[in-house]
Amino acid sequence: MFRKKKLTVSKVIVYLFLIGTAISTIYPVIFMILSSFKDKIDYMKNMFGFPTVWRLNNYKAIFNSFDIRQMMFNSFYVTIAGVVISLIVTSMAAFSLTKLKYKGRNGIFSLFMFVLMVPGQALMMPIYVIMSKLGLVNTRLSVILVYVATSIAFSTYLLYQNCRDIPDEIMEAARIDGASYPGVYIRIIVPMLRPTMATLAILNFLSYWNEIVYSRLLLQKTQLHTMTLGLLTLNGKYGTNMPLLMSGLIINLIPALMIFMIFNKYLSKGIAMGSGK
Amino acid sequence: MTAIAKKEEWRNTAGQKGRDEKSAQRIWGYAFVAPALIILCIFMLLPILQIFYYSLTDWNGGLQSNFIGMKNYVDIFKNPDFYTVLKNNLVILLLGVPVWTIFPLLIAMIIYEEIKGYKFFKTVYFFPSVLSIVIVGTLFKTFFGYVGPVNMMLRSMGLDNLAIEWLAEGRTSLPIIVLAVNWAGFGSAVLIYLAAMSAIDPSIHEAAALDGANWWQKSFYVTLPGIKNVVQFTIVLNVIHAFSQMFSYVLVMTNGGPGYESTVLEYFIYLKGFRAGDMGYASALSVILFVLVCVINLLQSLIGKKED
Structure with missing residues (x-):
């Protein structure tokens, strides 16, 4: 009897803790949505309730003062190009580093692993200098290259682990049948790496989409700004107009939210995989 | 020809074929790792070397820079x-x-x-x-x-x-x-x-x-x-x-x-x-x-x- 009662008390505490944490993750988003439909006065007077009148003014103001279409285009452009290039070069590298034997292979692999622990932000200045020497500052290509470069080590590492598990016999059999190495890569390796590649695509999509350090540095022209960069501008310009700020957050949130809802399973698997387990 | 026989044959002609196979692996090995390696070298390794070099100069973003040894480090630790x-x-x-x-x-x-x-x-x-x-x-x-x-x-x-x-x-x-x-x-x-x-x-x-x-x-x-x-x-x-x-x-x-x-x-x-x-x-x-x-x-x- 006593034991049972004690159990329920601890259960209640555990649930309170879990639910409290859940509220802390959901509530800010609800707050964001509700606030985005208020005006400044309504927000101040009635911060936690529903809007007295549901207004679309904030969204209109954002669409008027920012070229959202252009920003969306820029964001999708750099993100998708980055994800595709990254997947191609890293899966090729993983194939080469696991299945083909040549001199210096281990050295190259150690180099990749060394880069894995380089703090990317420490390289802001030299990367800026290199980009300006290559004439790439204020081009979308510059951030695409930086995104790919900063994620190469991790992506290759993950694909390397996966590629190593593909049995050599499959490749050998294809070779006997006269397949070339590019053929082996396209017809055998890529299909077998597909689940890992899908996970990496989503993880990289999110991190490229949300990146601000290098995009801020290299994309200084307004017409090249990404959505996330636009949000930073909004934050600086209208930092005191909370409802307006909140509606900006919501617009930026939608693509990430969609990715989250559609690919939740892949995403969680990828995060767990990335732990090096 | 059965698969096994094919494999036998492939393995038996080891001499010339083995050397071809080796060089094919080498060439394609380098070719496949090259794109990632080049991007890594230009945008990660080169910058790392550069910060070490710049840190010993008084470079201010312009065209001129002078070698000043450890002065930057001394300044940092005094700041x-x-x-x-x-x-x-x-x-x-x-x-x-x-x-x-x-x-x-x-x-x-x-x-x-x-x-x-x-x-x-x-x-x-x-x-x-x-x-x-x-x-x-x-x-x-x-x-x-x-x-x-x-x-x-x-x-x-x-x-x-x-x-x-x-x-x-x-x-x-x-x-x-x-x-x-x-x-x-x-x-x-x-x-x-x-x-x-x-x-x-x-x-x-x-x-x-x-x-x-x-x-x-x-x-x-x-x-x-x-x-x-x-x-x-x-x-x-x-x-x-x-x-x-x-x-x-x-x-x-x-x-x-x-x-x-x-x-x-x-x-x-x-x-x-x-x-x-x-x-x-x-x-x-x-x-x-x-x-x-x-x-x-x-x-x-x-x-x-x-x-x-």
């Missing part, structure tokens, strides 16, 4: 602001690493019991992980603003004294940055822990349960030792984060201010290099950051090896 910034990094390290490691661990241990609704909690907790730092930072800035929801709640409870300008003082803004990082990342840490826990042999848990172990005992004597490596890995990751992932949070939430009260090393590099134009000085700071992170990594791998 009191550097120690403020380093102290801020240490505060984030000492507050952040325990919070970012233990909080998700606790949640993972509860969820691992597959209590009712655990899937819902897992999904909800993971959600902030997909948000951009700009969103997370702006949300926290709003919530902890002077007229933000947190202060509103405090005032309505009659705690007017506590309703302060949270982000205008290093004393309170650094802990809030730590909190924001935890909010944004604990869900993915929970998933990492859960993945590790699923690899523990369930019969050990059953045996412990038969022996009448309660949740605390099971968690600390069975689960925790079982995922020791992953916890260690998470700690290292968090230590590195404390030094190399704070830039965007500081940029969005406090701009490093007031003064240098919430500036971290990465942000200091940015201020010196791009705001003040002192590229040589900023490069020396980058080298210091780089060496710090490398030393931490090295220490970790040494500890890891010792334990094995």
